[in-house]
Amino acid sequence: MDLKQIEYFLRVAERRSFSRAAEMLDVAQPTLSRQVRLLEQELGQHLLYRNGRGVEPTEAGLRFVEHARALLALAERAREDLRSLRETPAGKVSVGLPPRIARVLTPPLVQAFRRGFPDASIAVAEGLSAQVREWLLAGRVDLALLYDPAPSPQLAYESLFREDLVLVAAAGRQPPLPPRVRVAELPRYPLVLPSLPNAIRTLVESSCRAQGLRLTVAAEVDAVQTIVELAAQGDAYAILPRSAVVGPAAEHTLSLCEIEAPRITNNLVLASARHRPATRLASATADLIRGLGLAALFAPPPAVNASAPAARRR
Numbered sequence: 001m002d003l004k005q006i007e008y009f010l011r012v013a014e015r016r017s018f019s020r021a022a023e024m025l026d027v028a029q030p031t032l033s034r035q036v037r038l039l040e041q042e043l044g045q046h047l048l049y050r051n052g053r054g055v056e057p058t059e060a061g062l063r064f065v066e067h068a069r070a071l072l073a074l075a076e077r078a079r080e081d082l083r084s085l086r087e088t089p090a091g092k093v094s095v096g097l098p099p100r101i102a103r104v105l106t107p108p109l110v111q112a113f114r115r116g117f118p119d120a121s122i123a124v125a126e127g128l129s130a131q132v133r134e135w136l137l138a139g140r141v142d143l144a145l146l147y148d149p150a151p152s153p154q155l156a157y158e159s160l161f162r163e164d165l166v167l168v169a170a171a172g173r174q175p176p177l178p179p180r181v182r183v184a185e186l187p188r189y190p191l192v193l194p195s196l197p198n199a200i201r202t203l204v205e206s207s208c209r210a211q212g213l214r215l216t217v218a219a220e221v222d223a224v225q226t227i228v229e230l231a232a233q234g235d236a237y238a239i240l241p242r243s244a245v246v247g248p249a250a251e252h253t254l255s256l257c258e259i260e261a262p263r264i265t266n267n268l269v270l271a272s273a274r275h276r277p278a279t280r281l282a283s284a285t286a287d288l289i290r291g292l293g294l295a296a297l298f299a300p301p302p303a304v305n306a307s308a309p310a311a312r313r314r
Helices: 003-015 018-025 029-043 059-084 099-116 129-138 183-188 199-209 224-232 242-246 280-291 294-298
Strands: 048-051 054-057 091-097 120-126 143-147 155-170 180-182 191-193 217-220 237-241 254-260 265-273
Touching (some): 003 018, 003 029, 003 048, 003 054, 003 059, 018 029, 018 054, 054 059, 091 099, 091 129, 091 280, 099 120, 099 280, 129 155, 143 280, 155 199, 155 224, 155 242, 155 294, 180 183, 183 199, 191 199, 199 237, 199 265, 224 237, 242 254
Parallel strands (some): 091 143, 191 237
Antiparallel strands (some): 048 054, 155 237, 155 254, 155 265
């Protein structure tokens, strides 16, 4: 099927006139009529009929109008995509990040982006994982980093970084935390936890529920930064990712112990929308994120009862 013929037909159908379409396309009217007639012969359908005021699409013509628009739009996207291969990516890309990740990742990401794509711009939006996931589904961001997101046929996930959750308390709290604690022992500790459906709370609840255990929740606080403050003041224990306790965003001195039988591990994933084709800039930005080495940025050396400060909410 000839794209030029399809375009000629569409312009005639939109303007309801061969003469007006010929003027807009800057082609001779006989040429326009001949190309539309060739298209009709190929399709085996009359697409237009003449009346006293010009032309009108037939039933087949009305149906083909939508196909014509889609085919021409697809061809234009293909041309733009191939043109962009010869050029530095331009435009704007939006990335959604949980606050604790944004605090550490944003500076190196923006620096690498500016070096690699001087003609493009990047926007970083911060929000809790559940909120960022909704932004991605709604098209407000092009890419997102999410903690343990719920499965969705609309989203594609790629695991980037896994880390253990640990039990933490104020440094010097008595009695001190043991080097390790089993999941079966967690109900002994009054905990400050985020409310559901936060990823940390979901993971901990799932591990306990599998053993028929019920946690002792002293308070529900959704901001990890505030949970850290409460734990550091000695008001309660908390369960946090290891990097929140001994990572680069550390602010408070806390002691920690390993959780085992089983270990509880969270998963940071790179997410994109399946129903929206990624632009070249979005794909290149995803490659940048993969290349930043999140494990090196966030994962400190394993330590038991290590003292170090804690981080932001997720």
